[in-house]
Amino acid sequence: MLEAIGLDDEHTAVYRVVLSTPSASVDEIATAVGLTKLRVRQIADQLEHLGLLAHQASAPDRVVASPPSLALRPMLLERERRLTLAHEALVQLSELYREGAAQREAADVVDMVFGADAVRQRFLQLQAAAVRKIDVFMLSDIAVLEPEENPEEARAIARGVRFRIVVETPLLERPGFVADVRASTPLGVGVRVLPTLPTRLLITDDELALLPMRSHGEERASGALLLHPSGLLDLVIASFEEFWARATEFGADDELPGDHDAVDRDLLKLLLLGLTDAAAGAQLGISLRTVQRRVSELIETAGVTTRIQLGAEAVRRGWV
Structure with missing residues (x-):
């Protein structure tokens, strides 16, 4: 409940207990929320600092809750003000970026990303910023991130970003692949298969593309190319569409006759x-x-x- 102002579930639980009673002691709160007395004291001190709790004048060992409309509203308004300022800054910076992009020369349509850590960071950033769709070439061996190291993919799927993924045939032998495809298909993830692919590739919203400097070999994750809007990006997008059209669909709910499942x-x-x-x-x-x-x-x-x-x-x- 209080995550919006930077507090966690424990803080929320303590505040709710005190709100529901005229006053409460540390012992009573600890029993109600299942925390230690020391932890309750720490949380109570933090809530008091924020103006959400106060010690009862007639019984200093007990705390009372401040009215939420008085205690929380100023904090929420301040958060809203900061978000508004951040949004305005984003608009201004985006406009500056567009102006700069319009002046790019041929050599400027490609950014070079050096180092495996920088490649992983940009890979995650592109997925986090995607709004409409993400197109992917996935080779048989992992070069950027293991699936469990890529939380942005699940977050993008959850907010409605559509994925189209072309994978190499050897990936089909990876344990759990079919189950993963079946689970993700209803969420807007399309998977198609080709025997081989020329390189790894990530395209977001047809606006940016990330591909490795080296498609294969030991240094394949040591650097990458980030393509900005240009004829080169258009060519990469067209290439993806051609491979997608040629690939075999995997995961569609085809029907078989009789007792076949x-x-x-x-x-x-x-x-x-x-x-x-x-x-x-x-x-x-x-x-x-x-x-x-x-x-x-x-x-x-x-x-x-x-x-x-x-x-x-x-x-x-x-x-x-």
């Missing part, structure tokens, strides 16, 4: 994308024997006799 649909896609029976089974959490049995059943359902014919029939019928 989502596992069969995923199995077909993984096999058509080049995974072995063993790799596909590991990705789906089923045994090699189960993979072979399911494939045999799919062949029978399709009315064909070979796996090649099954692949062609699955495409023709729209199963994948």
Whole structure:
């Protein structure tokens, strides 16, 4: 409740307890909120400093709450004033940036980002600033951040940013990949697959693009190029669109006839994308024997006799 003025859940809990009673002692508050007496005293002192609590005149060992309308309103108004000033500064700085960008020469449409840490920081910043969409080329090996080191991706998805991700086929063998795709598809994340990609790439809102100085090799994360609006950026965007159009969609809710379920649909896609029976089974959490049995059943359902014919029939019928 009080996060907007820089306080946490413990401060909120203490303030709520005191608000709900005429007065309260440290012992009573500690019992009510499940904190130690020492911690309650620390929080009470902080709330008193902010004007949210005061010691009772007739019983100094007890505290009373100040009316929220008197105690909180000035702080909230000050926060609003600072946010307004920050927004005005952002508008002014953005205008200066646009004016500078309009004067860029050919060499200025590309910024060079040096060092792995700087690349990671810019990678996170671009996702945090995205408003509409993020387009990504994802190679089979991680070069910038592990998924657990990239909280901005989940935050962008949560605020409605649309992701389009083209991945290399070997990524399909990464544990949990299919489950992750299934979970993210309803949230506006599209995933398509190609055997190989030329480089890593991140494009935000068709306004900025980040790609490594080196696509492969040990120094692939040591530096990156940040592309600003220009013909070069237009070329990179057009390249992404071409690869996206050529890639095989993964994650669509295709329907299979009869008793076949989502596992069969995923199995077909993984096999058509080049995974072995063993790799596909590991990705789906089923045994090699189960993979072979399911494939045999799919062949029978399709009315064909070979796996090649099954692949062609699955495409023709729209199963994948």
